[in-house]
Amino acid sequence: MELAPLTIERLLNAAREAQNHAWAPYSHFQVGAAVLAEDGRVFQGCNMENASYGLTVCAERNALAATVVAGARPAVVAVVGPQVGLPPCGACRQVLAEFGLDLQIVLTAPDPPGHTVVTVRDLLPDAFSFDPR
Ligand code: THU
DSSP states (O other): OOOOHHHHHHHHHHHHHHHTTOBOTTTOOOOEEEEEETTSOEEEEEOBOOSSGGGOBOHHHHHHHHHHHTTOOEEEEEEEOSSTTOOOOHHHHHHHHTTOTTOEEEEEOSSTTSEEEEEHHHHSTTOOOOOOO
């Protein structure tokens, strides 16, 4: 699915808004994510750190959780952070893969048009999966 520039801009703006809400008192590394659901709704997530560091939840996983709890399914995920082109961490790649290797990920980019679109397949070759049936 080719993403319209306006769709990408809308998602990146939603991710930037979420980034401002990041709870990151330990790393001061604020990350925001936005999910475009299959039904057209947009859901946001930010990282949420914890004094027990390992309990930190990344922006991507919080945005996916917001999507699922609303009864929606993700189609596109945008991620923004303090670094241009911040890619999802390895754990988030596996969680993103849960919703299909064709899920599209919008990352910021240094050169015009300011973003790139990749798939989970690009980010996580040979993803773990199993057939629960
Ligand atoms: N972080 C994310 O939210 N997403 C990523 O894909 C990479 C890392 C957060 C976790 C932690 O709160 C901070 O960034 C520094 O690692």
